[in-house]
Amino acid sequence: MRRLFLESIARAPLPEKLPPPDAELVALAAELDAAARRKLGRSLSIRHVDAGSCNGCELETHALQNAFYDLERIGLRFVASPRHADVLLVTGPVTRNMREALERTWQATPDPKWVVAAGDCAIDGGLFVRSYAVSGGVEAVIPVDLRIRGCPPRPMDLLSGLMALLQAPRATKHDGRP
Amino acid sequence: MGRFLDLEGAAIAGHRPWPRFVVDVEQWRSAAHRLADGACALGGLWADSESVHMALIDAKAGRAVFSLPCPDRRFPSIGQFHPPAIRLERAIADLFGFVADGASDTRPWLDHGRWYLTHPLGQWTQRTAPFEPYRFLPSEGEGLHQIAVGPVHAGIIEPGHFRFTAQGEAVVRLEERLGYTHKGVEWLMAGADLSTAAKLSGRVSGDSTVAYALAFARASEAALGIEVPDRAHWLRALMGELERLANHIGDIGAICNDASFALIHAHCGILREKILRAADFCFGHRLMRDCIVSGGVAVDLPGDGRARLLALLEELRPYFARIVDLYDNTASLQDRTVGTGILRPELAERFGAGGFVGRASGRAFDARRSLAYPPYDVLAFDVPVLHEGDVNARVWIRIREVEQSLSLVRQILERAPEGSLCAERPHAAGGEGVALVEGFRGDVLVWLRLDGDGRVARCHLRDPSWFQWPLLEIAIEGNIVADFPLCNKSFNCSYSGHDL
Ligand code: SF4
Numbered sequence: 027m028r029r030l031f032l033e034s035i036a037r038a039p040l041p042e043k044l045p046p047p048d049a050e051l052v053a054l055a056a057e058l059d060a061a062a063r064r065k066l067g068r069s070l071s072i073r074h075v076d077a078g079s080c081n082g083c084e085l086e087t088h089a090l091q092n093a094f095y096d097l098e099r100i101g102l103r104f105v106a107s108p109r110h111a112d113v114l115l116v117t118g119p120v121t122r123n124m125r126e127a128l129e130r131t132w133q134a135t136p137d138p139k140w141v142v143a144a145g146d147c148a149i150d151g152g153l154f155v156r157s158y159a160v161s162g163g164v165e166a167v168i169p170v171d172l173r174i175r176g177c178p179p180r181p182m183d184l185l186s187g188l189m190a191l192l193q194a195p196r197a198t199k200h201d202g203r204p
Numbered sequence: 205m206g207r208f209l210d211l212e213g214a215a216i217a218g219h220r221p222w223p224r225f226v227v228d229v230e231q232w233r234s235a236a237h238r239l240a241d242g243a244c245a246l247g248g249l250w251a252d253s254e255s256v257h258m259a260l261i262d263a264k265a266g267r268a269v270f271s272l273p274c275p276d277r278r279f280p281s282i283g284q285f286h287p288p289a290i291r292l293e294r295a296i297a298d299l300f301g302f303v304a305d306g307a308s309d310t311r312p313w314l315d316h317g318r319w320y321l322t323h324p325l326g327q328w329t330q331r332t333a334p335f336e337p338y339r340f341l342p343s344e345g346e347g348l349h350q351i352a353v354g355p356v357h358a359g360i361i362e363p364g365h366f367r368f369t370a371q372g373e374a375v376v377r378l379e380e381r382l383g384y385t386h387k388g389v390e391w392l393m394a395g396a397d398l399s400t401a402a403k404l405s406g407r408v409s410g411d412s413t414v415a416y417a418l419a420f421a422r423a424s425e426a427a428l429g430i431e432v433p434d435r436a437h438w439l440r441a442l443m444g445e446l447e448r449l450a451n452h453i454g455d456i457g458a459i460c461n462d463a464s465f466a467l468i469h470a471h472c473g474i475l476r477e478k479i480l481r482a483a484d485f486c487f488g489h490r491l492m493r494d495c496i497v498s499g500g501v502a503v504d505l506p507g508d509g510r511a512r513l514l515a516l517l518e519e520l521r522p523y524f525a526r527i528v529d530l531y532d533n534t535a536s537l538q539d540r541t542v543g544t545g546i547l548r549p550e551l552a553e554r555f556g557a558g559g560f561v562g563r564a565s566g567r568a569f570d571a572r573r574s575l576a577y578p579p580y581d582v583l584a585f586d587v588p589v590l591h592e593g594d595v596n597a598r599v600w601i602r603i604r605e606v607e608q609s610l611s612l613v614r615q616i617l618e619r620a621p622e623g624s625l626c627a628e629r630p631h632a633a634g635g636e637g638v639a640l641v642e643g644f645r646g647d648v649l650v651w652l653r654l655d656g657d658g659r660v661a662r663c664h665l666r667d668p669s670w671f672q673w674p675l676l677e678i679a680i681e682g683n684i685v686a687d688f689p690l691c692n693k694s695f696n697c698s699y700s701g702h703d704l
Binding site: 034074075076077078079080081082083084085086087088089091092093094104106107108118119121122123124125126127131152153154156157158159160177178180 | 321324358360361362383384386387391392403410411454470476480699700
């Protein structure tokens with residue numbers, strides 16, 4: 027352990043020696059920092075909800091936490107309960123079997139709150155939209171503030187999407203049922 | 205004429221590559237007994253408009269599909285003799301409305317009462333009757349309490365419901381309730397053209413998109429009699445091994461994380477990211493989605509792809525070795541994984557559990573070896589097997605398989621032949637095909653029937669998780685509730701792949 031640990035310390039931190047797309051990330055981080063501070067102090071808490079995804083979108087959402095994207099360093103973090111969340115990041119088409127769970131998660135999230143539909147399925151149901159088992163995209167069930175395309179969206183797209191959310195603050199906040 | 209188990213008879217023409225036999229009730233029952241005796245393994249059980257089909261995998265006799273016509277929409281339950289079939293029969297009842305005679309558990313499985321119709325793939329009707337609340341199995345006894353978890357969980361994971369009955373800290377029973385991510389994939393498949401169907405198959409379980417696309421492609425190629433060009437076989441295997449590497453390494457990190465050892469998780473996350481970036485560079489998509497098509501592959505390795513992958517191997521091998529070293533030498537971590545969540549070998553065998561779940565419990569099946577589809581028939585690799593069946597064994601199987609995959613990627617890069625990428629697709633022709641492919645999680649089965657226009661008439665996709673989820677219920681018994689995330693992660697079953 028000591029060796030791996032020491033090597034990691036001796037090595038330049040990963041996020042700084044990133045290939046070109048990640049130079050973007052450094053800029054993004056600075057911007058996000060300013061925007062997030064304006065809205066919510068220093069940080070934004072995200073609760074992920076899989077409303078019926080194929081799990082591809084989850085893989086890339088997970089990747090946001092690895093050392094390359096390291097979303098926590100810019101004040102974004104995933105939380106375990108909707109009651110602690112500012113943002114619901116919803117993936118997948120909303121299956122009929124998950125619809126109620128999604129609604130209830132949304133209701134459990136305190137205002138002000140934002141909903142991000144991440145991935146083609148979350149936006150409009152994707153390839154599954156015709157199915158008897160699918161309600162449609164997230165918008166069919168709860169109001170959506172931001173859409174991030176991709177199947178699945180790349181981690182960089184997820185990051186810049188969350189950025190965009192912070193830069194276009196909504197005048198109104200959601201309350202009541204959809 | 206063909207012969208399988210005790211059955212002598214004419215195989216259905218146009219079903220490839222395994223024979224398909226139409227059987228009578230007696231033969232169907234006798235197959236059920238053979239399964240119960242452990243003479244062969246259940247590869248899948250699914251329905252069609254007027255029959256039920258069962259895939260049987262026998263180490264000696266080979267593989268076959270048995271079909272039982274059931275015009276009255278009833279068939280003798282396999283599950284009453286062979287429990288791995290129980291959930292498959294419940295799914296058949298939900299989707300087709302076929303009754304499994306003699307089945308002990310007739311509760312719905314995928315149907316949660318939320319669809320506007322019943323039996324969507326069979327003779328469907330508008331839902332009118334109210335849906336009964338789901339009956340969880342009763343557990344009674346002094347000092348027992350229940351903990352209900354899900355479908356929305358605390359982490360970034362898929363939805364499912366777990367009901368624990370615990371006595372103090374120890375789990376007395378776990379009951380799973382799945383089906384939340386049911387998207388109606390098989391219904392969407394019906395009538396789809398080959399390219400739409402291939403895309404759907406690649407979205408059954410996102411982490412296994414290569415394996416599913418490959419299984420679908422191979423089944424359709426079998427049905428249509430397509431000869432896939434050599435280079436395509438090799439590139440498919442290359443994608444498959446990259447997918448295995450990324451997932452196994454991600455899993456090893458996630459398991460350690462669930463044992464509160466975040467350092468390995470962080471390093472595995474870095475390795476996984478490097479693999480996905482290399483995959484993106486080579487095939488234009490981090491998960492290599494939609495890269496495999498019926499007839500071959502849609503993308504070639506770019507000119508500098510080989511060098512990029514060789515460099516990746518160069519970096520991965522020593523880095524991974526140090527992670528393994530750390531795992532092996534951290535007593536506090538081993539304390540959590542050794543002896544936790546033991547799956548006994550008899551059960552792995554009985555359920556035909558594939559992947560690391562089966563191979564950590566003594567079941568040596570690996571479709572790349574046992575069915576040796578190209579190019580695995582000419583590649584050198586070991587199929588690691590352990591017998592302890594605990595979380596630690598499931599970690600070690602992954603570690604050994606990562607090492608094997610690293611070697612496979614190198615062999616593929618050194619030996620892949622040049623040539624065309626995709627065969628011509630024949631003009632409209634029907635047929636039936638089946639394929640069994642080794643994904644990172646285990647063997648994926650795809651069976652399909654194409655109509656005369658080359659569209660999918662019926663396609664069934666069986667995730668390895670069908671035979672792993674029930675075993676998780678058993679493996680957790682007697683463990684403390686706090687070890688569930690660890691056990692669950694070491695199984696890493698797919699929700700979406702199972703729910704379809
Ligand atoms: S957008 Fe793509 S990756 Fe995400 S859930 Fe849908 S099919 Fe899966």
